[in-house]
Structures are given as C-alpha cells and as structure tokens.
Amino acid sequence: EAGVTQFPSHSVIEKGQTVTLRCDPISGHDNLYWYRRVMGKEIKFLLHFVKESKQDESGMPNNRFLAERTGGTYSTLKVQPAELEDSGVYFCASSQYGSSGYTFGSGTRLTVV
Amino acid sequence: LAKTTQPISMDSYEGQEVNITCSHNNIATNDYITWYQQFPSQGPRFIIQGYKTKVTNEVASLFIPADRKSSTLSLPRVSLSDTAVYYCLVGDHPDTGRRALTFGSGTRLQVQP
Numbered sequence: 001e002a003g004v005t006q007f008p009s010h011s012v013i014e015k016g017q018t019v020t021l022r023c024d025p026i027s028g029h030d031n032l033y034w035y036r037r038v039m040g041k042e043i044k045f046l047l048h049f050v051k052e053s054k055q056d057e058s059g060m061p062n063n064r065f066l067a068e069r070t071g072g073t074y075s076t077l078k079v080q081p082a083e084l085e086d087s088g089v090y091f092c093a094s095s096q097y098g099s100s101g102y103t104f105g106s107g108t109r110l111t112v113v
Numbered sequence: 114l115a116k117t118t119q120p121i122s123m124d125s126y127e128g129q130e131v132n133i134t135c136s137h138n139n140i141a142t143n144d145y146i147t148w149y150q151q152f153p154s155q156g157p158r159f160i161i162q163g164y165k166t167k168v169t170n171e172v173a174s175l176f177i178p179a180d181r182k183s184s185t186l187s188l189p190r191v192s193l194s195d196t197a198v199y200y201c202l203v204g205d206h207p208d209t210g211r212r213a214l215t216f217g218s219g220t221r222l223q224v225q226p
C-alpha cells in the first residue's frame with residue numbers, strides 16, 4: 001500500500017511569491033489533514049477534509065492560505081503571497097474510519113527568503 | 114482537546130527497556146490515547162493506540178491505568194534506530210470524530226550504544 005505522498009519535498013521561494021504544496025493521501029482515505037511545524041515550535045493543525053469538504057479549518061493562520069481537495073482525492077495547499085513566517089515543514093496526513101492512527105507524509109520543507 | 118504532559122527528553126542504552134509516561138488529566142470519556150514516533154526529516158509515524166488497560170503490538174506496549182489520566186509507552190530492548198521524538202496524543206477515536214490532533218513537545222529519546 002502506498003503511503004501519503006507530498007510534493008515537493010523542499011521549496012525555496014522569495015517573499016511575495018506563490019507556492020502550492022500537494023498531498024496524495026492513501027487511496028480510499030476520506031480524511032485528509034494538513035499540519036505544519038514552524039521553526040522551534042510544535043506541530044500545529046491547519047485543516048481537515050472529509051472527502052472534498054472542509055470539516056475543520058480552524059487552524060488556518062490567515063487568508064493567504066488556501067486548501068482544496070477537488071474530487072476528494074489529492075489536496076493542494078497554496079500560500080499566496082508567501083511571508084517569511086510561513087517557513088516551516090508542512091505535513092499532510094490521512095486516515096480512515098475504523099482504523100487506528102493517522103498516516104503522515106514526509107512533509108514539504110518550505111523556506112521563504 | 115485534552116492537553117498532555119511528557120518528559121522533554123530521555124536517555125537510554127541499547128538493549129534496555131524504555132518507558133515514557135504521559136499525563137493527560139482531562140482526558141474525555143471517548144478519547145483514545147495514541148503514540149507517534151518521529152525521525153528527523155520525516156512525518157510522525159503511528160506506533161500504538163489504546164483506550165484502557167494494556168495494548169501490545171509488534172513494536173511497543175501501552176499501559177493505561179483505570180483512571181486513564183496517564184499512559185506509559187513501553188519500548189522493549191531499544192536499539193540505536195529507536196532514537197526519535199515520541200508524541201503522546203489524546204482525542205482521536207478510530208470510529209468517530211477523526212478530528213485534529215494536538216501535538217505537544219514530545220519526548221526526545223536518545224539511545225546510546
């Protein structure tokens with residue numbers, strides 16, 4: 001079974017540019033989550049999709065972040081325009097009802113310079 | 114969501130048993146207890162989940178007392194490859210309410226040869 005795949009693994013962009021992160025969850029997993037860790041901080045929740053619907057987006061820091069999950073498969077997280085404080089590692093996870101735990105991807109390390 | 118408290122760091126030697134205790138005094142009735150392991154440059158990896166008493170899998174054991182206000186992750190005969198950060202989380206339920214996870218600071222386990 002393929003795991004959760006995130007692309008790119010690393011991204012370096014200039015302040016003010018746009019970046020789009022992609023997450024491919026485990027096939028068949030209805031629940032998809034985005035988390036991030038900024039330097040020196042704890043891993044923080046951003047949002048939760050159930051299929052294509054946003055179940056909880058209480059962790060999204062501001063309106064420069066836009067997450068989509070068209071068709072309930074893969075998801076994208078767009079940051080526009082990027083700011084220096086957006087630097088960090090963005091993790092995606094997926095889960096399915098009835099199974100234990102969440103499966104995380106390896107993350108995308110975003111550096112805004 | 115229930116807050117967790119666990120030691121910041123622990124040291125051990127290869128072949129020893131390691132027990133990491135987590136406090137979660139305000140755990141809710143429906144909350145499960147889940148432990149994750151994270152290596153550098155990787156996403157958290159599910160280790161074990163339980164609700165009460167004892168759970169054992171091929172990787173670890175999880176001990177939960179009757180009041181469920183704490184839990185202990187037990188790693189038998191650790192090796193160097195067990196050096197990682199271990200997170201204790203409460204709030205997930207495998208069958209319902211697969212909501213956001215709240216990560217704390219975790220316990221950094223260092224295994225020495």
